[in-house]
Amino acid sequence: xxxxxxxxxxxxxxxxxxxxxxxxxxxxxxxxxxxxxxxxxxxxxxxxxxxxxxxxxxxxxxxxxxxxxxxxxxxxxxxxxxxxxxxxxxxxxxxxxxxxxxxxxxxxxxxxxxxxxxxxxxxxxxxxxxxxxxxxxxxxxxxxxxxxxxxxxxxxxxxxxxxxxxxxxxxxxxxxxxxxxxxxxxxxxxxxxxxxxxxxxxxxxxxxxxxxxxxxxxxxxxxxxxxxxxxxxxxxxxxxxxxxxxxxxxxxxxxxxxxxxxxxxxxxxxxxxxxxxxxxxxxxxxxxxxxxxxxxxxxxxxxxxxxxxxxxxxxxxxxxxxxxxxxxxxxxxxxxxxxxxxxxxxxxxxxxxxxxxxxxxxxxxxxxxxxxxxxxxxxxxxxxxxxxxxxxxxxxxxxxxxxxxxxxxxxxxxxxxxxxxxxxxxxxxxxxxxxxxxxxxxxxxxxxxxxxxxxxxxxxxxxxxxxxxxxxxxxxxxxxxxxxxxxxxxxxxxxxxxxxxxxxxxxxxxxxxxxxxxxxxxxxxxxxxxxxxxxxxxxxxxxxxxxxxxxxxxxxxxxxxxxxxxxxxx
Amino acid sequence: xxxxxxxxxxxxxxxxxxxxxxxxxxxxxxxxxxxxxxxxxxxxxxxxxxxxxxxxxxxxxxxxxxxxxxxxxxxxxxxxxxxxxxxxxxxxxxxxxxxxxxxxxxxxxxxxxxxxxxxxxxxxxxxxxxxxxxxxxxxxxxxxxxxxxxxxxxxxxxxxxxxxxxxxxxxxxxxxxxxxxxxxxxxxxxxxxxxxxxxxxxxxxxxxxxxxxxxxxxxxxxxxxxxxxxxxxxxxxxxxxxxxxxxxxxxxxxxxxxxxxxxxxxxxxxxxxxxxxxxxxxxxxxxxxxxxxxxxxxxxxxxxxxxxxxxxxxxxxxxxxxxxxxxxxxxxxxxxxx
Numbered sequence: 001x002x003x004x005x006x007x008x009x010x011x012x013x014x015x016x017x018x019x020x021x022x023x024x025x026x027x028x029x030x031x032x033x034x035x036x037x038x039x040x041x042x043x044x045x046x047x048x049x050x051x052x053x054x055x056x057x058x059x060x061x062x063x064x065x066x067x068x069x070x071x072x073x074x075x076x077x078x079x080x081x082x083x084x085x086x087x088x089x090x091x092x093x094x095x096x097x098x099x100x101x102x103x104x105x106x107x108x109x110x111x112x113x114x115x116x117x118x119x120x121x122x123x124x125x126x127x128x129x130x131x132x133x134x135x136x137x138x139x140x141x142x143x144x145x146x147x148x149x150x151x152x153x154x155x156x157x158x159x160x161x162x163x164x165x166x167x168x169x170x171x172x173x174x175x176x177x178x179x180x181x182x183x184x185x186x187x188x189x190x191x192x193x194x195x196x197x198x199x200x201x202x203x204x205x206x207x208x209x210x211x212x213x214x215x216x217x218x219x220x221x222x223x224x225x226x227x228x229x230x231x232x233x234x235x236x237x238x239x240x241x242x243x244x245x246x247x248x249x250x251x252x253x254x255x256x257x258x259x260x261x262x263x264x265x266x267x268x269x270x271x272x273x274x275x276x277x278x279x280x281x282x283x284x285x286x287x288x289x290x291x292x293x294x295x296x297x298x299x300x301x302x303x304x305x306x307x308x309x310x311x312x313x314x315x316x317x318x319x320x321x322x323x324x325x326x327x328x329x330x331x332x333x334x335x336x337x338x339x340x341x342x343x344x345x346x347x348x349x350x351x352x353x354x355x356x357x358x359x360x361x362x363x364x365x366x367x368x369x370x371x372x373x374x375x376x377x378x379x380x381x382x383x384x385x386x387x388x389x390x391x392x393x394x395x396x397x398x399x400x401x402x403x404x405x406x407x408x409x410x411x412x413x414x415x416x417x418x419x420x421x422x423x424x425x426x427x428x429x430x431x432x433x434x435x436x437x438x439x440x441x442x443x444x445x446x447x448x449x450x451x452x453x454x455x456x457x458x459x460x461x462x463x464x465x466x467x468x469x470x471x472x473x474x475x476x477x478x479x480x481x482x483x484x485x486x487x488x489x490x491x492x493x494x495x496x497x498x499x500x501x502x503x504x505x506x507x508x509x510x511x512x513x514x515x516x517x518x519x520x521x522x523x524x525x526x527x528x529x530x531x532x533x534x535x536x537x538x539x540x541x542x543x544x545x546x547x548x549x550x551x552x553x554x555x556x557x558x559x560x561x562x563x564x565x566x567x568x569x570x
Numbered sequence: 571x572x573x574x575x576x577x578x579x580x581x582x583x584x585x586x587x588x589x590x591x592x593x594x595x596x597x598x599x600x601x602x603x604x605x606x607x608x609x610x611x612x613x614x615x616x617x618x619x620x621x622x623x624x625x626x627x628x629x630x631x632x633x634x635x636x637x638x639x640x641x642x643x644x645x646x647x648x649x650x651x652x653x654x655x656x657x658x659x660x661x662x663x664x665x666x667x668x669x670x671x672x673x674x675x676x677x678x679x680x681x682x683x684x685x686x687x688x689x690x691x692x693x694x695x696x697x698x699x700x701x702x703x704x705x706x707x708x709x710x711x712x713x714x715x716x717x718x719x720x721x722x723x724x725x726x727x728x729x730x731x732x733x734x735x736x737x738x739x740x741x742x743x744x745x746x747x748x749x750x751x752x753x754x755x756x757x758x759x760x761x762x763x764x765x766x767x768x769x770x771x772x773x774x775x776x777x778x779x780x781x782x783x784x785x786x787x788x789x790x791x792x793x794x795x796x797x798x799x800x801x802x803x804x805x806x807x808x809x810x811x812x813x814x815x816x817x818x819x820x821x822x823x824x825x826x827x828x829x830x831x832x833x834x835x836x837x838x839x840x841x842x843x844x845x846x847x848x849x850x851x852x853x854x855x856x857x858x859x860x861x862x863x864x865x866x867x868x869x870x871x872x873x874x875x876x877x878x879x880x881x882x883x884x885x886x887x888x889x890x891x892x893x894x895x896x897x898x899x900x901x902x903x904x905x906x907x908x
Contacts, residue, residue, distance in 0.1 A: 180651070182651065183653050183655060185618075185620050185640075185649075185653070186647060186649065186653040186655075186714075187655075187666065188618075188639075188640040188641050189620070189640060189641075189643075189645060189646060189647035189715075189724075190641075190666050190667035190714065190715075190718065191642070191667050191718065192641050192670045193639070194641075196670060197641075200666070205655075205656070205657055207657075
């Protein structure tokens, strides 16, 4: 930024830290890193080492285990590749639509396509269940129109498309709209018809972005868990699902550890590939033209195509999300054991039922307790991740060589799957699983990278000259923090806190493994409700999923409001 | 050859081009000169078929091109920022148009080599376009437009992104190439020096219309209107009032810089406000009765002369620098602009 203009400033910048931490450089670094590193070592690297050790155990590397691992790996690849292909099929035309056409409701539609990405997996699973499941809207309202959806590969694939299309739209769409329209015009004037312009100019220019986006989608599909378990069922054994099964259903921890290591190696390879490709995309951006190639659909064919595609996109993204609240408020089937005539229609019973502790219900506590648990865990996660994330973000905002080495270590939990984190906790702290306190620690592990990446740019954006100026004007370090740093950082801190809150609310994989049965969270409760027969259980699952969806959506809006512009793209 | 007939085009509801008509003859270089935003680039794009006019026609040898899409018009286009394909090397860039026409391989190689030779870039075939300097990139863009031997070449501010020295060199080369290949061309620029250097004929675009058209020397000698004279920087446009006639039928005009005698064919009457042009005369020029007077406010050195700013923002070009604050008298040639 502009503070580099002043040569004397670089020295000052290097020695700067928040004024509250005063002292020699190395002491400050130790202070800043002490808590975050201790946390990561205790709750990430140590559990990871336990998994690694167990996976190398003789009891893990048996022929039978390797066979199971191989078939899980093969199926994981298969479904991820298929999902990515389908996502491209919908995402590419959508990216083209957003990058090249101007139409009414465009920004609304773009926001709508981005909503699923932040939604908890249980909400998406419940949404599709409410729309297309055996007890869902379509099959209930059109009884003659019966089909299998939940429990098929299609359910998994479609939910993955629903989740990740926004990645293609953003990454490829941005690349598409940043291509200088003059390149295509030049090609036209050299005799290329529109089809050949696309093949010889546009597509080759898009290739890096296309590759990066596809790989990212593949990575998300590869590590997907909640959607596969809830919409597909345990028979669709990806690596993630198989790990879960080998921890909870058919306990075989060595096999689970082996699967985790395979999973980790795969995600690391994909992540490295992704960063490589990403580096190439940014290098290639030529000087950008002010001119855009946005146009309104003019010919009848154009108008028809655009309108029908906009309709298709909006129904695909809107229907599952709106089926959820609808299904939670309308009774369409008999409750379990109900003999008298079923009253169809509007009801708030499902929502009321959330406060009742029934005998024979799935839990020992009323379902509303799950919501209270979730809120408690989320609160803990917010406090913990801010406590750990702030010093790390301060260190990384103006990194020394040591900080640059530590940076990828802090981000590493991003690359490991939630189920694996849960397995690590079980292996390392199995004795403490009776305590509900472990859950916020697991959630913090997932949230920490997001919190740091939200705070870091905001802290880096405060020029050190402000501190120097305030100091010369007579402000004490504490005053400087209160009058300068905090007002600037307040918004980003709120965004980071909301991030942590949202992640904790929706976390499913790790929580499923380590939460105690009598301390369920909302996602865990939804998953259990969904697996139970009866209209009441189903309705309650829908009601809870609706509440979770609304909470998450509100949080997303908050984050968007508080996040400084230009951060947080993929 | 090319015939542009009654082109109308609006931009965001405001008229941008109003009834534009002109021709480009065989081997002729026509220059569209105008300020930025005057619609000259849009006019090029309409001719190229990249944009449609609201009304009007583009004809080639009498055939209306309305139904001919851009890629079938066979018009070459060179952009200000080159628009080279970043994913292709120099050879592939230059070969692009030939490839689209299905030219055989050996023929492509031969013509690419020819075009590169024409722009003095022989041997650059396998270079990446992103590694080239601005001037080299513009030469590649020119070679790319030349290679398919289009029936018309169009340049959209082709030298605007280059520095002055490079621009002058490239301009000379471009002139030579256009004359050698005899491809008719339209050259769009806002830089009048460029326009005078390259054009066989200049069209000046202003307020949606062509306000002056002619050979560079004719346009310079007779700008025709106060706006054109000011835009071209031909001399000093001044306002004055007609006071009466001399015995020879010349008009007597009074201005803040002195009284002048103007010979013109316009019908004026005393009291009329008129624009007129005062061109400074070199010292050795024949005697003229008109003398311009003013107080020097600033003297700016310009390569071969001094630009002298007088009160009221009037400029004079003198061979020797006067002192600031000095009252000077200069001999000028005065022309009436109506």
